[in-house]
Amino acid sequence: MTDDQVWTITGAFDPGAPDWHYLPVEIPEGVREIEVVYRYDRPDVPPGVKGNALDIGVFGPHEQFRGWSGGARDRFVVNATEATPGYLPGPIEPGEWQIILAPYTVSPQGMTFEVDVTVRFGLDGPAFQPNPAPARAPQADRGKSWYRGDGHLHTIYSDGRRKPEELVADARAAGLDFIVSTEHNTPSAHLQWGDHATEDLLILNGEEVTTRTGHWPAWNLPAGTWIDWRYRADDPRQLQKFVDEVHKSGGLVVAAHPFGPCIGCTWEYGYESADLVEIWNGPWTLDDEAAVIAWDGLLRAGRWIPAVGNSDSHTHGDRVGLPHNVVLADGLTGSQLMEGFAKGRNWIAESSSVQLEFTATAGGTTVGIGETMKTDPGTPIAIEIKASGAPDTHVRILDHHGPQWGGYVPAEGATIMWTTQSRYSKWVRVEIRREEPTPTTRDTMVALTNPIFFR
Known part of the structure; x- marks a missing residue:
C-alpha cells in the first residue's frame, strides 16, 4: 500500500484574469481517490467594488468532465464508488487531470490562491x-391536459440548499406535475433522481449552462449528458454548437433571467438560438418587469419566442413553483412537454391555486394560447378570459397597440369578454396583476400568458 501523496499548487490572478485557468496534475497508476481543497484571499473592498470569488471544477484525462461546484464548496472528493455532489463517481484513470479555476470576480488588490491535491x-x-x-410518472399523466411544472431548480448538487428528496416534497406540495433538474454546469444530479422519484411527479434532466455572459437551462437531456459552458457571447459559434447538441437530444434551450442583476447573469447572446425565454424568475421584481417589456417589444417587432417562468429556487426560503408553467401537452413525458413548450401552449402562474382560461372565437372556430386564428379582417373575434384563484386582482389585456383594461377578479373569480378584429390586433395576450407593491415594483404579477395570434 502506497502512502497518500499531497501536492500544493499556488498562484495569483490580477483583475481582468481569463475566465478559465487550468492546473495540470499528473495522476499515477493505482490511485483510487482524489481529494481537492482550495482557498483564496478575500481582502476588504470599498462599497460598489466586487470582492474575490473563485469557482472550481475538474476534468479527467482527454477533457473528460468529472465535476463542478463553482463557488458552492471549498473541497471535493472523487472515487469509483461516490463523489461530492456536483462531481461524477468513477474509476480514477491515470494521466493528466486538469483542475479548472474560474475567477468570477477579482478585487482591485488581485487574488492569491492555494490548491491542495491529495491522491490515495x-x-x-x-x-x-x-x-x-x-421516464414517466403514471399517477400524474392525464393524457392531453394542462400540466404544471417548474423548470429551473437547484439542490445540493450545485449551489442549492435542499436535498433532492426535499425538492421533490416541496414540488409535490406546490401542486406540480413535473420539475426540471437544472444544476449549474453539471449533470451529477441526473444519476440519483431515481432514489427520490414518485409516481405523481415527473423529473426531467437538465443543466443550467452557466456562462460568463448569460445562463441557459437546457431542458430534457438524456441522463448524464453534460453541456459545456466555457465560452462567451463574443463567439456565438460556440453557443450554437451546444444548442445543436441539446436539440439533437430532444431538448430545448431557455434564455434564463435575461436582466438578472448579478455578474454574468444577464443574457448577452441575443435570442436567435433560444427556444424559450424566461421572463419571470422567482418572486416578481424589477428585472422581471424589464424582461416582460423586452419580450413584448420583440412581439411588437414581429418576433415571438415563447415565454416561460420558473422559481430558480436555491434555498428552503425560495418557494418552489413561484412561478411555474402551465403547459398544454398530449401527455406527461419529456418529449410531449417539450412539444407543448415549443408551440407556446403555455401560461405562467404564481401558484397552483391560480386558474386561467384564455380563448378566442370567430366564425365558429375557437383557438387557445399559442395558436393562430385565420379570419377575414372585419370578422369580430370574441376574447374570453376566465380567472379564478386570484382574488383582488385585475386582468390586463394586451395587443400590439398596448394594454387594455380587462376587469377586476373578485374572490369568486370572473369571466371577462373583449372583442377585436384581425385588422386591429395582430395578437392578444393576458396578464393578471395584484395591486401589491414589491420592494422594486408598483404591483405584483399573478399570471401571464403567451399570445393568441390573428392572421
Missing part, C-alpha cells in the same frame, strides 16, 4: 450504480 492509493470500491429518474 488502493483498490477501487464497488462501482457506482446510476439510478436516473423514470
Whole structure:
C-alpha cells in the first residue's frame, strides 16, 4: 500500500484574469481517490467594488468532465464508488487531470490562491450504480391536459440548499406535475433522481449552462449528458454548437433571467438560438418587469419566442413553483412537454391555486394560447378570459397597440369578454396583476400568458 501523496499548487490572478485557468496534475497508476481543497484571499473592498470569488471544477484525462461546484464548496472528493455532489463517481484513470479555476470576480488588490491535491492509493470500491429518474410518472399523466411544472431548480448538487428528496416534497406540495433538474454546469444530479422519484411527479434532466455572459437551462437531456459552458457571447459559434447538441437530444434551450442583476447573469447572446425565454424568475421584481417589456417589444417587432417562468429556487426560503408553467401537452413525458413548450401552449402562474382560461372565437372556430386564428379582417373575434384563484386582482389585456383594461377578479373569480378584429390586433395576450407593491415594483404579477395570434 502506497502512502497518500499531497501536492500544493499556488498562484495569483490580477483583475481582468481569463475566465478559465487550468492546473495540470499528473495522476499515477493505482490511485483510487482524489481529494481537492482550495482557498483564496478575500481582502476588504470599498462599497460598489466586487470582492474575490473563485469557482472550481475538474476534468479527467482527454477533457473528460468529472465535476463542478463553482463557488458552492471549498473541497471535493472523487472515487469509483461516490463523489461530492456536483462531481461524477468513477474509476480514477491515470494521466493528466486538469483542475479548472474560474475567477468570477477579482478585487482591485488581485487574488492569491492555494490548491491542495491529495491522491490515495488502493483498490477501487464497488462501482457506482446510476439510478436516473423514470421516464414517466403514471399517477400524474392525464393524457392531453394542462400540466404544471417548474423548470429551473437547484439542490445540493450545485449551489442549492435542499436535498433532492426535499425538492421533490416541496414540488409535490406546490401542486406540480413535473420539475426540471437544472444544476449549474453539471449533470451529477441526473444519476440519483431515481432514489427520490414518485409516481405523481415527473423529473426531467437538465443543466443550467452557466456562462460568463448569460445562463441557459437546457431542458430534457438524456441522463448524464453534460453541456459545456466555457465560452462567451463574443463567439456565438460556440453557443450554437451546444444548442445543436441539446436539440439533437430532444431538448430545448431557455434564455434564463435575461436582466438578472448579478455578474454574468444577464443574457448577452441575443435570442436567435433560444427556444424559450424566461421572463419571470422567482418572486416578481424589477428585472422581471424589464424582461416582460423586452419580450413584448420583440412581439411588437414581429418576433415571438415563447415565454416561460420558473422559481430558480436555491434555498428552503425560495418557494418552489413561484412561478411555474402551465403547459398544454398530449401527455406527461419529456418529449410531449417539450412539444407543448415549443408551440407556446403555455401560461405562467404564481401558484397552483391560480386558474386561467384564455380563448378566442370567430366564425365558429375557437383557438387557445399559442395558436393562430385565420379570419377575414372585419370578422369580430370574441376574447374570453376566465380567472379564478386570484382574488383582488385585475386582468390586463394586451395587443400590439398596448394594454387594455380587462376587469377586476373578485374572490369568486370572473369571466371577462373583449372583442377585436384581425385588422386591429395582430395578437392578444393576458396578464393578471395584484395591486401589491414589491420592494422594486408598483404591483405584483399573478399570471401571464403567451399570445393568441390573428392572421
